[in-house]
Amino acid sequence: MSHIPVLIPTSLLLTALIALLAGLRSPKWGHRVAQTGVTVAFLFALAGLRAVLTGGEEIHYPMGNWLPPIGIEFVLDHLAAYMTSLITFVGVLVMFYAPRSLAFETPGKETFAYPAMVLLIAGLCGMCLTGDAFNLYVFLEIAALSAYALLATGDRGAPVATFRYLLFGAVGGGFYLIGIAYLYFSTGTLNMADLHARLPELVENRAVISAAAFMVIGLGIKMALFPMHFWLPDVYTNAPSAVAGLIAPVMTKVSAYAIVRLFLDVFPPGFFTEALPIASTIGWLSAGGILFGSIMAIAQTDYRRMLAYSSVGQISYVGLGIGLASPIGMIGGLLHIMNHALMKGCLFLVGGAIRYRTGNVRIPAMAGLGKSMPWTMAAFTIGALAMVGIPPTAGFFSKWYLLLGALEAGNWWWFAVIIASSLLTAVYFLRVLETVYREPAEGTTAAARAASTRLPEGEGEPPASMLAPILILAVSILVAGAMNVVIVNELLRRVVAPLAG
Amino acid sequence: MTGLLSNALLLAILSSAIAAIAIVFTGEKRRNLREGWTLLASFLKFGFIASMIPGVIAGERYEVTLWELSPGIELALRADPAGLLFAVSASFLWILTSFYAIGYMRGAKEKKQTRFFAMLAVCLSATVGIALSANLLTFVVFYEILSVATYPLVIHKGSEKAYRAGRQYLTYAITAGIALVAGTALVYQMAGTLDFQGGGFLTSEMAPTSTLILAFLLFFVGFGVKAGVMPLHSWLPNAMIAPTPVSALLHAVAVVKAGVFGFVRLGGFVFGPDLLREIGMAGVLAGLAGITILLASFIAMTKDDLKARLAYSTVGHLSYIVLGVALLAPTAMLGGAFHMVTHAAMKITLFFCAGALYVHMHYTKVSELDGIGRRMPITMGAFAIGVLGLVGIPGTGGFLSKFMIGVGAVEAGQGIFLALLLVSGLLNAGYLFPIVTRAFFRSSPEHTKYDEASWFMVGPIVLTALLSLMLGIWPDGIFNFFSIALEAMHSVVGGGSP
Numbered sequence: 001m002s003h004i005p006v007l008i009p010t011s012l013l014l015t016a017l018i019a020l021l022a023g024l025r026s027p028k029w030g031h032r033v034a035q036t037g038v039t040v041a042f043l044f045a046l047a048g049l050r051a052v053l054t055g056g057e058e059i060h061y062p063m064g065n066w067l068p069p070i071g072i073e074f075v076l077d078h079l080a081a082y083m084t085s086l087i088t089f090v091g092v093l094v095m096f097y098a099p100r101s102l103a104f105e106t107p108g109k110e111t112f113a114y115p116a117m118v119l120l121i122a123g124l125c126g127m128c129l130t131g132d133a134f135n136l137y138v139f140l141e142i143a144a145l146s147a148y149a150l151l152a153t154g155d156r157g158a159p160v161a162t163f164r165y166l167l168f169g170a171v172g173g174g175f176y177l178i179g180i181a182y183l184y185f186s187t188g189t190l191n192m193a194d195l196h197a198r199l200p201e202l203v204e205n206r207a208v209i210s211a212a213a214f215m216v217i218g219l220g221i222k223m224a225l226f227p228m229h230f231w232l233p234d235v236y237t238n239a240p241s242a243v244a245g246l247i248a249p250v251m252t253k254v255s256a257y258a259i260v261r262l263f264l265d266v267f268p269p270g271f272f273t274e275a276l277p278i279a280s281t282i283g284w285l286s287a288g289g290i291l292f293g294s295i296m297a298i299a300q301t302d303y304r305r306m307l308a309y310s311s312v313g314q315i316s317y318v319g320l321g322i323g324l325a326s327p328i329g330m331i332g333g334l335l336h337i338m339n340h341a342l343m344k345g346c347l348f349l350v351g352g353a354i355r356y357r358t359g360n361v362r363i364p365a366m367a368g369l370g371k372s373m374p375w376t377m378a379a380f381t382i383g384a385l386a387m388v389g390i391p392p393t394a395g396f397f398s399k400w401y402l403l404l405g406a407l408e409a410g411n412w413w414w415f416a417v418i419i420a421s422s423l424l425t426a427v428y429f430l431r432v433l434e435t436v437y438r439e440p441a442e443g444t445t446a447a448a449r450a451a452s453t454r455l456p457e458g459e460g461e462p463p464a465s466m467l468a469p470i471l472i473l474a475v476s477i478l479v480a481g482a483m484n485v486v487i488v489n490e491l492l493r494r495v496v497a498p499l500a501g
Numbered sequence: 502m503t504g505l506l507s508n509a510l511l512l513a514i515l516s517s518a519i520a521a522i523a524i525v526f527t528g529e530k531r532r533n534l535r536e537g538w539t540l541l542a543s544f545l546k547f548g549f550i551a552s553m554i555p556g557v558i559a560g561e562r563y564e565v566t567l568w569e570l571s572p573g574i575e576l577a578l579r580a581d582p583a584g585l586l587f588a589v590s591a592s593f594l595w596i597l598t599s600f601y602a603i604g605y606m607r608g609a610k611e612k613k614q615t616r617f618f619a620m621l622a623v624c625l626s627a628t629v630g631i632a633l634s635a636n637l638l639t640f641v642v643f644y645e646i647l648s649v650a651t652y653p654l655v656i657h658k659g660s661e662k663a664y665r666a667g668r669q670y671l672t673y674a675i676t677a678g679i680a681l682v683a684g685t686a687l688v689y690q691m692a693g694t695l696d697f698q699g700g701g702f703l704t705s706e707m708a709p710t711s712t713l714i715l716a717f718l719l720f721f722v723g724f725g726v727k728a729g730v731m732p733l734h735s736w737l738p739n740a741m742i743a744p745t746p747v748s749a750l751l752h753a754v755a756v757v758k759a760g761v762f763g764f765v766r767l768g769g770f771v772f773g774p775d776l777l778r779e780i781g782m783a784g785v786l787a788g789l790a791g792i793t794i795l796l797a798s799f800i801a802m803t804k805d806d807l808k809a810r811l812a813y814s815t816v817g818h819l820s821y822i823v824l825g826v827a828l829l830a831p832t833a834m835l836g837g838a839f840h841m842v843t844h845a846a847m848k849i850t851l852f853f854c855a856g857a858l859y860v861h862m863h864y865t866k867v868s869e870l871d872g873i874g875r876r877m878p879i880t881m882g883a884f885a886i887g888v889l890g891l892v893g894i895p896g897t898g899g900f901l902s903k904f905m906i907g908v909g910a911v912e913a914g915q916g917i918f919l920a921l922l923l924v925s926g927l928l929n930a931g932y933l934f935p936i937v938t939r940a941f942f943r944s945s946p947e948h949t950k951y952d953e954a955s956w957f958m959v960g961p962i963v964l965t966a967l968l969s970l971m972l973g974i975w976p977d978g979i980f981n982f983f984s985i986a987l988e989a990m991h992s993v994v995g996g997g998s999p
Contacts, residue, residue, distance in 0.1 A: 388675065389682075390649060391642040392570070396682075400571060403683065407690040419683050426675045434668065439659060485569035 004048040005061040005074035005129050008084055009139075012041050012122035020115040027110035028099075034114040035095045038121060042088035045125070049081040053490055060131070068131070068191040075131035075192075078494040079264075079334075082487075083128040083257055086338050087250045089476075090345050091121040093469035098242040100463050101352045105240045109153045117246060119146040124254045133180050133266065134190045136258060137173065140222070143254070144169050147247055154238040161234035168221055168231045175218030182211035192266050200268040203275050212267060216259060216278055223255035225282065225319055226289025229312045233296075236308035241352025244304065248311055248348050249341035256318045256337065260330070263322060264498045273325050283323015287417045289316035294424035303351050303361035306428055307344065310387065313421060314340045320402055320414060327496045329405025334492050335484060336398035339386070342480055343395055346383040346473035350376055353462040353470060363432055368440035373461050377436050379474035384429040386477045389422045394480035401488075510565050510578045513549040513588065514630050517542045517595075521622040529615050536603050539618050543599045546625065547592040551980065553580045554589065558984050570638050574695055579635035581697075582988035583769065583838065587762050588632035589980050590842045591755050594849055595625050597961035601853055602746035604957025608860040611744060616653055621747070623650040628755040631762065637685050637695040637771065644681060644723075644759060648674035651756055654747045655740050666739040673726045673736040681723030681763075687716045688771065697766060699992040701773020710780050713772075717782045720767050727760025729816040730823060731793040738812040745856030748808060753815050753848035758841060761822045765838065768826040769993035778829055787827035791921050793820040798928035805866050807855045810932060811848070814891065817925065818844045824918065825906045831994045833909020836902045838986040839976070843890065843898035846969040850887035853962045854880050861954040867936055872945030874937075876952050879959055881940045883966035888933040890969045893926045898972030 015037025023030025051059060058077035062068065076084075098117070102110045123143025130136050148169070152162040184190055186207045187198045202208045217228075224232040232252075236244055263272045263279065272278040293313025300306035317340070321333015351361050353376050358365060370377045386395035399418055406415040461467055480487070520542030527535040553563055563580040570576050580588075602621065606614050627650060630643030651674070656667035689695055691707040703713065725733040737757065741748050751757075764786075768777055777783040797817030804810040822844070825837015857880050858864045858873070874881040890899035903922055910918035953959050968979060976983035 385649060390645045390678070391682075392576075392646075396645075397571065400682070400686065403686040404690060407686055415683070419679055422679045422682075423676060426671075426679075430668075430671055430675070434656075434664060437653070437656075438664060482568065485572055488572060 002059055002061065004044055004051060005059055005076040005080075006063065008041050008044045008048065008088070009122050009126040009129060011044060012037060012118055012125060015041075016115045016118040016122060019118055020112070023111040023114055027114070030111055030114045031095075031099050034118050037118055038088060038091045038095050041121070041125065042085075042092045045081070045084040045088045048076050049085045052076060052078050052081045069189045069194055072135050073131040073191055073193070074129050076129060078491045079257070079261070080128045082334070082338070082491050082495070083254065084125045086341055087121060087124050087128070087254070090246065090249050090341055091117075093345070093472060094242055094246040094349075097245065097349055097352070097466050097469040100466055101242040101356060102240060104356050105242075105352075106153045113150060113153065113240075113243075116146040116149045117243070119143075120150065120246065120251075124250055127254050128257060131192050132190050133183065133192055133195065137177055137180060140176065140255075140258075141173055143251065144173065144222075147251060150243045151235055151239050151247070154240045154243070156238070157234060158238035161231075161238050165231045165235045168228075172218045172221030175214045175221070177218075179211040179213075179215030179218065182207045182214065186211070192261070195266050196268070199266070199271070203268060203271060209276055212262070212271065212276055212278060215262060216282070219255045219259050219262075220282070220285075223252045223259070223319075224312055224315055226285050226292055226312060226316060229289065229293075232312060233305060233308040236311065237302060237305040241348065241355055245345055245348040245352060248307070249345035252311070252315050253318065253337045253341060256315060256322070256333075259322060260334065263325075264495070269498055279323050279325040281323075282319045283414065286316035286319030286323055287414055289313060289319065290417055290421045291424070294421050294428070298424060298428045300428075301363050303354070303363055303366070303432070304348070306363070306432075307347055307351065310425070310428070311344060313425070314344065314387075317398060317402060320418070321405070324402070324405040324409055324411070324414070325499065326405055326408055327493070327500045328401055328408060330496045330499060331488055331492045332398050332401030332405055334495060335401060335488065338487070339394040339398045339477075339480060342473055342477050343383050343386045346379055346470060346477065347387070349466070349470045349473065350380045350383065353466050355456075356462050356466065357456050357459060359456040363435060366432065366435050367438055370437035372459060375461055375467060376470060379470045380436065381433060382474040382477055384433055386481075387429055388426045392478070392481045394477045394484065397481060397484040508565070509549040509552050510563050510580055510633060511567075513546055513592070513633065514578070514626050516546045516549065517622040517629075518626040521619045521626070524615060524619040524622060527615075532614065535615060535618060539599045539603075539622065540596075542622060543592070543596040543625075546629065547589075547596055550585070550588045550592050550629070553585060554981055554985065557582055557585050558981055558988055564635060566635075570642070574636060574638045574689070576639050576642070577635035578630075578633045578639070579697075580633055582985050582992055583762075583765055584632040584634070586838060586982065586985045586989055587758060587841060588629050589982070589985070590845045591625070591628050591632065591758065593980065594750060594754050594845060594965070597964055598746050598750040598849070601749070601856070601958050601961040602744075604955045605744065605746050605856050605860055608955060608958070609744070611657070612659070613657065617657060617744065620650050620653045621750070624654070624751060624755060628759060631759045634697075636697060637688065637766075640763075640766065641678075641681055641685050644763070645678045647756060647759055648678055651751055654751065655743045657744055657747070658742055660742075663742045666736075666742045670736045670740050673733065677723045677726035677733075680719045684716050684719030684723055687712070687719065691716070697770035699770060700994070701769070701771055701776055703772050703776055705776060705779050713776070713780050714782060717772065717777075717780065720763070720771075721786070724760045724763030724767065727757055728764060728819050728823060729757055729760070729793070730789055730820055731796060731816070734793070734797070734816045737816055738809050741808040741812045745808070745852060745859060748812075749849045749852030749856065752812065753852055754845045757815060757819055758845065761819050761841060764823050764826050765841075768829075769834065769989075774829040774993065777827075783827050783829050787824055787915070787918065790820040790824040790827055791918060793817065794824070794921060794925045795928070798925055798932065802928070802932040805868055807858070807865055807867050807870075807936070808852070810867060810936075811851050811855060814851075814929070814932070815848055817929075818848065818891065821903065821906060825909065828906070828909050828913045828915060828918065830909035830913040831990055832912055833906050834993060835986055835990040836905025836907075836909055838989050839898075839905065839983065840902035842982045842986070843902045843969065843972050846965055846972060847887045847890040847899055850883055850962060850965040850969060851891075853958065853965060854884040854887070857954040857958045857962060860958065861952075867939070870936060870939045871943040872940070872948045874941035875944070876948035876950070877954065878951065879953055880962055881937070883962045884940070885937045886966040886970055888937055890973065891933060892930045896973050898969050898976065901973055901976060
């Protein structure tokens with residue numbers, strides 16, 4: 001059991017290597033290896049989840065038995081278990097989905113896509129598991145580099161969009177690195193637990209304060225916190241569907257996770273709220289982001305671009321949870337990490353399925369899909385309703401906790417923002433829903449085909465390997481809604497305990 | 502026994518939800534089997550609900566708690582008199598609507614019948630869920646499901662007009678739903694609980710008056726939309742584009758009554774009459790209801806489209822019930838609760854008749870109805886009975902409930918509302934009697950011999966007409982409706998005289 005913290009990232013890193021070698025033989029073998037590796041990592045993550053739930057204690061693992069502060073430590077606690085289970089869950093489903101979709105959208109590039117995807121998942125899991133602030137940076141860059149490679153393979157606009165992302169990502173990573181350097185000079189350690197022990201004496205230290213600012217801004221860029229989001233819409237719009245289905249649900253969330261980690265387990269209690277008003281700044285920016293993202297989403301006619309702007313709004317819910325800096329608010333934010341991952345994963349994969357069958361994802365061309373792809377569209381309906389926050393889907397509950405948090409804090413503005421954003425979300429999703437379930441007007445289907453970048457393959461529902469992950473995600477949205485109290489009580493309450501005390 | 506009946510509570514909701522799944526999988530090809538599911542579920546559902554009537558009247562409260570929705574707030578069901586009143590009327594009328602809908606949908610050769618019957622079943626599950634919710638959050642869950650599940654029924658026709666009506670409906674319904682969620686969060690923040698409690702669980706010490714008023718206003722939007730209280734009513738007449746069984750069951754009985762029932766829960770079990778008086782919101786609510794009653798009647802007079810006229814009549818009559826709650830007098834509350842049942846019976850009769858006229862004769866306008874009474878005497882006779890009830894002629898159920906609301910108005914010292922009831926009775930006569938007189942006292946060469954719609958439709962029409970008569974003559978005779986209403990009132994005011 002005690003090896004789990006390290007088994008998850010190492011199994012993935014190893015898989016990436018083997019998948020590349022196997023992929024050189026044929027992409028099919030590359031996929032098989034990648035699929036197996038990610039599934040194994042998912043099982044490890046579940047075992048880890050079980051271990052923290054039954055044991056109730058976090059598992060510390062010093063790498064190579066070099067104890068900190070000399071060695072690097074991996075820590076599997078409630079938050080890490082929550083995040084890694086989520087990341088690998090989405091990863092497994094996307095791996096199932098990927099072959100048909102990649103072969104259709106980016107033929108000939110699969111050999112390198114699978115190892116890159118595995119590497120991405122490894123990086124994200126590593127960020128969540130490491131107990132070392134510098135090591136987190138390393139994993140952050142592993143994830144980022146593999147993401148750049150994957151995203152650049154997309155549509156015509158992808159290389160430029162990805163290059164922009166690369167520039168801003170590098171700035172973000174650099175800011176974080178500067179912050180770590182400051183912390184190291186002030187405290188002499190990079191281990192998170194040690195930092196947490198030493199920082200309380202240094203609350204007034206200028207270097208520590210700037211370190212916090214640098215790190216949060218750096219991670220803010222990575223998480224697309226408004227107004228540092230501008231790299232995101234183009235990137236998501238042009239990405240291959242399977243890649244978007246992996247990156248959109250989890251990648252920005254892991255940066256949000258890193259901020260939460262700094263807030264709760266690295267900097268002393270109250271540092272983000274009193275010494276430097278970081279939390280409330282994030283909160284206000286997020287409030288802006290929620291409105292901005294939702295309004296921009298309404299203006300889009302491309303399904304994926306709409307989802308991309310919606311992501312800007314939705315990640316801001318997590319930011320709002322951080323901003324509330326109270327147990328209930330933070331629970332809402334953290335719960336939204338999972339809920340949004342499931343919803344956006346489902347919706348992006350639906351987009352890929354639509355593209356597979358019709359050649360493009362323009363919203364006006366989606367008329368009549370309710371008839372030709374009933375199951376896919378049923379999943380879309382669940383995802384869309386969850387995004388709006390209709391109970392009893394999962395999307396409702398994170399908003400509910402955030403509403404309670406805003407009320408508890410007496411912050412009427414944020415309360416109003418959450419309400420307003422539900423309405424705005426309803427506008428852009430219900431418009432699509434209506435289109436999907438109505439009869440196509442004369443000639444739209446033909447026009448859609450003419451506008452397609454690639455000729456679609458076949459008709460009706462997508463192949464089972466694509467449909468199954470979509471349906472599993474749709475069902476998991478409902479299950480996550482019904483089980484939300486279990487997740488809150490067993491996992492998230494433990495995570496936010498530092499705030500309560 | 503209690504345990505067994507608690508299961509009935511759950512089964513009452515599940516039966517139609519399961520039926521919806523069965524309907525989808527049976528499909529259009531085996532439509533007789535598909536309709537079998539609808540009928541089976543409707544009988545079972547009503548049976549489960551009716552089995553709880555004797556116990557509830559005797560003071561028993563069946564409860565079942567499922568799982569937690571949010572820490573400390575469970576998905577919980579409870580059969581109390583107020584909820585049972587709504588559940589019994591909705592589920593009983595679903596049986597009749599099922600038969601009627603089969604006749605209607607086949608007669609009119611409508612498309613997408615599988616979707617229609619499935620969504621209707623989901624709507625019924627949600628409606629009964631609303632009725633039997635034990636706390637506000639459970640209520641919200643079912644309320645939102647109902648909002649969403651109604652949408653496919655509104656756009657059923659698939660015409661541009663239907664989509665426009667559907668969009669308007671959803672805009673209103675989603676806005677209302679979000680207001681409701683916000684209000685619920687606010688109440689939870691103030692009270693720390695959401696469990697319905699006779700007489701209300703909020704008190705003025707919990708929060709400043711302004712916050713309480715804000716919460717009330719959020720709820721007003723949340724419930725007012727479905728209840729069609731002006732100025733939130735305009736979706737309702739447009740939504741009449743839906744097939745007539747939907748208009749009949751949902752837009753006269755289930756969906757709109759869910760909004761009205763929300764006001765009952767709000768006034769009787771969340772804020773409570775005392776607090777509503779204290780924060781001055783009861784007067785506002787009563788005023789708006791009064792204005793709605795009058796204006797809706799005037800607008801109804803101008804409508805030539807039969808369903809539109811009935812829709813505005815519905816808008817007006819829903820506000821009678823809201824008024825019954827807002828007057829804060831026990832008798833008015835009893836009258837309001839009873840009007841939920843009587844109006845349901847009367848209005849469903851009228852809509853059924855309108856549907857029969859459409860399917861059989863393709864008539865949709867009042868001006869087309871000259872002499873139709875000779876051809877379709879049973880339909881129009883039933884229509885006349887419904888009209889008498891809505892106008893409030895003594896001897897009908899409508900009279901009884903209006904009378905009690907009027908007495909309540911006097912009790913509350915607000916005689917003006919008694920006057921308003923009398924005026925509105927006349928206005929009701931003004932826009933409804935002409936339909937009956939046209940049908941029976943004008944002649945037309947087209948209508949010379951007897952020729953009724955299918956018995957699938959006429960049967961339910963006769964039964965609902967009889968029900969609305971019975972409710973006036975022997976209010977407790979059928980399913981103890983009056984006793985349940987009385988118990989519901991007692992559960993709010995704690996045993997005051999009726």
